[in-house]
Amino acid sequence: MKPPQPPRRTRERVLTMTGIGKHFGAVKALTDVDFWVNEGEVVALVGDNGAGKSTLVKVLAGVHPPDAGTIEFDGEVVEIGSPADAQDLGIATVFQDLALCDNLDVVANLWLGREMLDGRFLDEVEMEQRTWTLLRELSARLPSVRTPVSTLSGGQRQTVAIARSLIGDPRVVILDEPTAALGVAQTAEVLNLIETLRERGHGVILISHNMADVLAVADRVVVLRLGRNNGVYNVVDVTSETLIAAITGAMDHSHLPQTKPPLAKPGAKAPSAQEPSAPPDNVIDLPPKGARRPRRKGDA
Amino acid sequence: MTGSTDVEDERMLSAGRIRRGVGLLVARVRGGDFGSLPVIVGLVIIWTIFQSLNPVFLSSKNLVNLTMQCAAVGTIALGVVLVLLVGEIDLSVGSVSGLAAAILAVTLVELRWNLVLAIAAGLVAGLLVGLLYGFLYTKFGLPSFVITLAGLLGFLGLQLRVLGDTGSINLPYDSWIVQFAQRMFLPAWASYVAVAISAAGYGWFLLRRSRRRLAANLDSQSLSEIGVRTGGLAVFLALVAWYLNLSRGVGVMFLFFLVLVVAMNIALTRTRWGRSVYAVGGSEEAARRAGIRVRRIYYSVFALCSMFAALGGILAAAWLGAANQSSGGGDTNLNAIAAAVIGGTSLFGGRGSAYSALLGIIVIQSVSSGLTLLNLDASVRFMVTGVVLALAVIVDALSRKTRAATGRA
Numbered sequence: 001m002k003p004p005q006p007p008r009r010t011r012e013r014v015l016t017m018t019g020i021g022k023h024f025g026a027v028k029a030l031t032d033v034d035f036w037v038n039e040g041e042v043v044a045l046v047g048d049n050g051a052g053k054s055t056l057v058k059v060l061a062g063v064h065p066p067d068a069g070t071i072e073f074d075g076e077v078v079e080i081g082s083p084a085d086a087q088d089l090g091i092a093t094v095f096q097d098l099a100l101c102d103n104l105d106v107v108a109n110l111w112l113g114r115e116m117l118d119g120r121f122l123d124e125v126e127m128e129q130r131t132w133t134l135l136r137e138l139s140a141r142l143p144s145v146r147t148p149v150s151t152l153s154g155g156q157r158q159t160v161a162i163a164r165s166l167i168g169d170p171r172v173v174i175l176d177e178p179t180a181a182l183g184v185a186q187t188a189e190v191l192n193l194i195e196t197l198r199e200r201g202h203g204v205i206l207i208s209h210n211m212a213d214v215l216a217v218a219d220r221v222v223v224l225r226l227g228r229n230n231g232v233y234n235v236v237d238v239t240s241e242t243l244i245a246a247i248t249g250a251m252d253h254s255h256l257p258q259t260k261p262p263l264a265k266p267g268a269k270a271p272s273a274q275e276p277s278a279p280p281d282n283v284i285d286l287p288p289k290g291a292r293r294p295r296r297k298g299d300a
Numbered sequence: 301m302t303g304s305t306d307v308e309d310e311r312m313l314s315a316g317r318i319r320r321g322v323g324l325l326v327a328r329v330r331g332g333d334f335g336s337l338p339v340i341v342g343l344v345i346i347w348t349i350f351q352s353l354n355p356v357f358l359s360s361k362n363l364v365n366l367t368m369q370c371a372a373v374g375t376i377a378l379g380v381v382l383v384l385l386v387g388e389i390d391l392s393v394g395s396v397s398g399l400a401a402a403i404l405a406v407t408l409v410e411l412r413w414n415l416v417l418a419i420a421a422g423l424v425a426g427l428l429v430g431l432l433y434g435f436l437y438t439k440f441g442l443p444s445f446v447i448t449l450a451g452l453l454g455f456l457g458l459q460l461r462v463l464g465d466t467g468s469i470n471l472p473y474d475s476w477i478v479q480f481a482q483r484m485f486l487p488a489w490a491s492y493v494a495v496a497i498s499a500a501g502y503g504w505f506l507l508r509r510s511r512r513r514l515a516a517n518l519d520s521q522s523l524s525e526i527g528v529r530t531g532g533l534a535v536f537l538a539l540v541a542w543y544l545n546l547s548r549g550v551g552v553m554f555l556f557f558l559v560l561v562v563a564m565n566i567a568l569t570r571t572r573w574g575r576s577v578y579a580v581g582g583s584e585e586a587a588r589r590a591g592i593r594v595r596r597i598y599y600s601v602f603a604l605c606s607m608f609a610a611l612g613g614i615l616a617a618a619w620l621g622a623a624n625q626s627s628g629g630g631d632t633n634l635n636a637i638a639a640a641v642i643g644g645t646s647l648f649g650g651r652g653s654a655y656s657a658l659l660g661i662i663v664i665q666s667v668s669s670g671l672t673l674l675n676l677d678a679s680v681r682f683m684v685t686g687v688v689l690a691l692a693v694i695v696d697a698l699s700r701k702t703r704a705a706t707g708r709a
Contacts, residue, residue, distance in 0.1 A: 083589070099589045101582035103650035104575075112579055113590035121570040125509070129516045150703065 011038040014171045014203045021068030029055040030227045037203035044206045044218035052227040053207050061093040062086035092165035093174040102150035107131045110164045138196050155186025172203040179213050191217050211240035338695045339659045350670030360546040371557040372616035374661035377639035379608030381657050382601045386581045387649025388444035390605050392451035393636050397613025398628025399455045402462040404614050405469035405623035426610025430603030438595040468624035481618035484552035491541040491550045499534035565654035581650035639664050642692035
């Protein structure tokens with residue numbers, strides 16, 4: 001097995017989900033799913049439609065409480081019963097529809113519901129200043145912070161939504177299909193932004209259908225299929241063909257013992273992501289490992 | 301990884317600010333963000349036409365009358381602006397204003413209550429109506445259109461019941477509220493003091509904001525720009541006061557209405573509540589996810605709207621000196637809603653300002669006053685007001701379409 005990519009810094013485990021199960025009536029959306037995120041790590045969550053990606057993310061965001069399994073945050077078992085719980089823990093979610101108010105400007109959207117006050121009135125100066133600071137840290141491109149969000153492009157709106165999720169300085173940021181419906185340049189912009197989030201030490205969970213994007217920014221890829229884990233891959237060791245095989249079920253890992261994350265201890269160094277044990281020869285011929293494209297480094 | 305920061309630094313844009321400002325304005329209008337421009341243009345056209353048809357129209361005497369006619373319905377329109385901002389509508393403001401007028405008259409004249417109590421009773425009635433609307437809206441999800449249509453009928457009935465058999469109750473002419481609405485005008489010196497206070501307050505606000513922005517290293521207005529703006533406002537207000545002072549002067553009731561408009565503008569633009577109102581009007585779902593208590597916003601908006609309607613009804617009763625079965629009837633409803641829309645508040649929610657109530661009601665009353673001066677009766681007045689309203693809605697819809705076409709919807 002190849003040595004995993006050397007960690008850039010000591011990465012501490014932020015979030016561990018073990019044995020998560022969730023059903024809606026008779027439909028089992030998630031069965032015994034394990035998932036974890038370290039700080040400063042981009043984890044891609046991939047799978048076909050109905051694989052349970054959105055359900056898993058909604059469990060994290062507090063939209064759907066899980067039926068089974070445990071969630072540990074910073075080594076402590078927590079319950080996420082509502083979106084407010086998730087926010088209090090430091091889990092921020094950027095949903096696919098972004099949920100921006102088109103008629104309000106960038107500053108107003110960023111601080112919506114958390115406006116800073118100067119006495120009884122809004123402290124526009126402080127909010128605007130902090131908005132600029134944040135946007136500069138993210139190297140974000142916006143024409144003005146005082147223009148209504150409706151005038152911005154799709155990528156810029158995504159930037160605003162992501163920036164807004166960072167207002168409370170969350171530990172984990174969940175991005176749901178951030179590059180769907182974006183053009184090439186805008187996609188590159190958002191991918192750069194995701195790398196910036198990693199540099200800032202946030203744990204990033206990226207849901208995407210786009211293998212190129214996943215391979216470009218993620219450190220680790222978690223594949224879900226039919227509500228179960230179907231493999232965890234280090235991005236340096238994987239090709240998009242392997243991923244697609246795992247997603248579509250051409251390569252079925254769900255019958256293998258899944259790599260259980262060790263119980264996180266506060267301060268413990270997180271283990272490197274483990275590649276699942278090589279699949280049995282009779283499953284599928286793996287494409288050559290060297291075929292993977294070089295890792296993109298912000299070549300926007 | 302830090303890419304090149306090509307965020308446009310606003311501090312580098314200070315050169316050529318005026319040209320840039322004009323350019324921004326043109327770009328905004330082209331993009332479908334018309335703001336108050338159409339209503340001001342419309343007002344100029346309307347005034348020009350009526351003045352050319354009848355030279356009395358722009359006389360100070362007629363303009364004083366105009367201001368006094370604006371106050372009551374304008375106050376109602378202010379409430380309508382609020383419900384429109386959250387993308388809802390209140391069709392019952394006329395009935396609620398009539399109900400409040402009836403309650404004022406009955407409690408004051410027949411029950412011999414204290415004037416303050418009588419006014420409070422009318423306002424509380426408005427508050428209760430608004431809370432009822434808020435409850436029906438948030439609890440059952442009924443469209444506000446239907447709720448308030450039911451309220452239109454229901455509260456008209458209640459108004460008739462409150463008034464009883466007589467059907468019309470005169471307010472005592474010497475009561476304070478009637479004097480306030482009919483006879484109280486600022487002495488000339490006081491009107492100029494009011495102008496000075498307004499301009500000074502505006503200048504102080506601009507100066508303070510500019511200082512803070514400068515300290516925070518943000519783009520800020522220069523001293524000369526602040527001076528020009530403050531001076532411009534002072535000159536404009538002083539001219540208005542001077543012209544009105546040629547006749548009876550600035551009515552206290554009109555001043556009261558202006559204060560309400562300014563206060564509501566501050567509440568809408570400078571408080572968390574106001575920001576939430578705009579957010580709910582822009583995207584209710586986004587507002588909810590941002591942690592705004594959306595239901596409370598609906599409650600507060602419906603309650604305020606009905607209270608403004610009640611207050612407007614009280615002012616109208618005082619201005620008329622009586623409450624009767626037709627108080628708040630006729631074109632009150634239409635005029636209040638039309639004023640809000642004509643003034644530039646969007647029917648589609650999320651866009652508009654408190655000032656649209658002021659601008660819109662001036663347009664409506666100008667049309668009404670001008671047609672009356674031409675000895676044209678109510679039939680023509682209704683038709684012309686209808687056309688003006690249709691034009692305003694067309695402007696609103698065009699603005700929305702243009703925004704969509706330029707990718708700003």
